[in-house]
Each structure stands twice: as structure tokens, then as C-alpha cells.
Amino acid sequence: MTKDNQQIVQPSERIYILDILRGFAVFGILAVNIMAFSLPNHDFSQMIINSESPKWYDQLALWFNEYFTEGKFYIIFSFLFGLGFSVQLSRAEAKGSNILSFYPRRLLILLGFGILHSFFWWGDVLRIYALLGFVLLAFRKLSNQWLLVLAALCFVLSGLVTAFPAVFGEGSGAPSDSILKSILFGLTHMGPFVMGMFFLGRIAGQIKVFEKLRQYKDLLPKIIIFGLIISVGLRVIVSVFTTKPGGIETHLKGLSDMALAAVYVSALSLLSLRENMAKYLNPMGYVGRMALTNYIVQTIICVGFFRIFDLEGKVNAGLLLLMTLMIYGFQLLYSRWWLRRFKYGPMEWFWRSFTYGKMQSFRLK
Structure with missing residues (x-):
């Protein structure tokens, strides 16, 4: 076995809380994306409530989406991407492997997944993650102090992009955009914030927060209380002091x-x-x-369902939330069934095999 293949993570080496967080984020991503999947051409501008007076359950679903899912879960995924990179880097170093021998290829394969996925879902984030992953790779040797400075600068730049979108280039990130145009738009308008979360994830990985989670047990409740105060406080400020949608409102919501x-x-x-x-x-x-597999399966299920049954633009928010719960429940069941028989999800197996240039063992003994 070569040094590159020694880097392959075995199930016993996994930090299981990270899998739980990814699984939770998969639910949130579905809850947000299904709103677009249900619309003609996946165009949010065509979002309607098919009633002059929306039903209480549609209002509840929209409220739930706005305050509890929208915008939260790509933040978690971005943080986990940076954290996952940090874990892979430390394991490669511990085993005497050079991360440059396999990680660039891993990112290029992810980019390929993202481009293929974007033919079905214009809002694909894999392309952005893959390209920004090269930036993370370039800064892999920086100390936590410098990473924190870069993260802060990224968030400042993200705020400027949000406040002055026209200054940072034309584009809409809409379904009608070409793949190249949508990638450029994503890098410009989402990239700074995502990169900032990558750096924070890298810092958390370097200080091994989740590998030493019990040491931070007393800190976690404080983060929960402090985070709730900030989140609710900023929402109140937006509701009370902003009169129309704009860059400042968007940044505060972010x-x-x-x-x-x-x-x-x-x-x-x-x-x-x-x-x-x-x-x-x-x-x-x-x-x-199986986060990669489940992310793509969500697109396949939703796009196929709404198009085959000609339901695009005809399903209200309450039913979409119910469908989210049903699809995620299905993913809970088949993911458990699959991983009791196989080492990796289908897409994960493909990704690993091409990353390391060798077909990985698939079935559990």
C-alpha cells in the first residue's frame, strides 16, 4: 500500500459528531432548496402563494424557512468543509503523506460533480467549494492568528459585496445564467463569506475542538445563549429599524x-x-x-417529482415542508441500510476511488 492510499480514512477513524452535523445540514439544505425545486425553472422570482389569504400552515412553513433554515445551513457546510480539510491534512502529515499528492485531484473531481449537478440545479455549491478549496490549500501553513485575520477580512469583504452589489460586477445568479457566469457570480457574491467560514473551520480543526469536545463542554451552553441573543437581537433590529430590503438589512440577516x-x-x-x-x-x-450522495439525490428526487407530475409552481409552502420531512426521513432510512452493507455512499466511493487513483474496497465484510 502506498503512502497516498494510507491516507484513506477508515470508519473507525471518523469524528462522528462531524457526520451528525453534516447529516443535520443535509436536512436544512433540502428545506431551503425544495422551495426553488418546486418552481418553474427553479426561479425564486416566481414564488407565489396560491391564495389571497395564505393558510396558516403555509404561513408557518414560510416563517420556519425564513427564521430557522434559510441561510444557516450553507454556513454550517462551509465551516465543516474547512474543518474536514484540516482533519485530512493532519492525518496525511501523521501518516507521512503529502496532501498535494491527492487533494488537488479531490477538488477537481468535486468541481466535476458540481458542474454536472448544475445542469439540473443552478444553485449548486459544489463548484464554489471546489474552487475555493484551492485557496484553502494554498494557505494551509498559516497560523491560527493569520487565519483569523483572513477570516475577518473575508467577512468585511462579504459585507461590502452585500452592501454594494453593483460595484462587484453584474450578474444575478439566476437560472438563465450560463455555468461560467453563475460560477463567477457565486465566487464574487458568496465566495468571501464561504472562504471566511473555511478559515474558521480550519482553525477549529487545528485546535481539535471536535476531537476534544468534552474539554469544551462548559463553553457550549454559553455559545448557545450568546448566539441566540445575537441572532434574535439582529432580527429585531432589522424588523424595527429597516423599512425596505437593502444591503444593510441583508448583511444583518447574514x-x-x-x-x-x-x-x-x-x-x-x-x-x-x-x-x-x-x-x-x-x-x-x-x-x-453520505452527505455528497444525499445532496445530489435530493436534487434527483425533487426535480424528477415536480417535472414528471407537472407540479412546478403548484405546491404551496406547507406541503413543501411536509415533503421535506418525508424525503429526509427516506434518506435517514436508506443511508442507515446502505452503510450497514457498504463502507461508503456511492458518490463518496467514486470520489475516493478517483482521488487516490485506485478502486476502493466497497462492501463491508
């Missing part, structure tokens, strides 16, 4: 989303330390171990 994402991560981490609660989180871990 900060609120970031605070609530920290609450989610901290709450799940705290629950995972309690044996009586951890068993209820384990099913999400199966979904998280």
Missing part, C-alpha cells in the same frame, strides 16, 4: 444566520455528549457520512 448556525452546531455537539441523547442523533450520522 450575521444573525451565522449566530444561529453556531447555536445549532453547539447544541448538537452538547447533545452528542449525553449518552441518553446521542442515540437519537446517530441516524443523522449515517446521512452525514
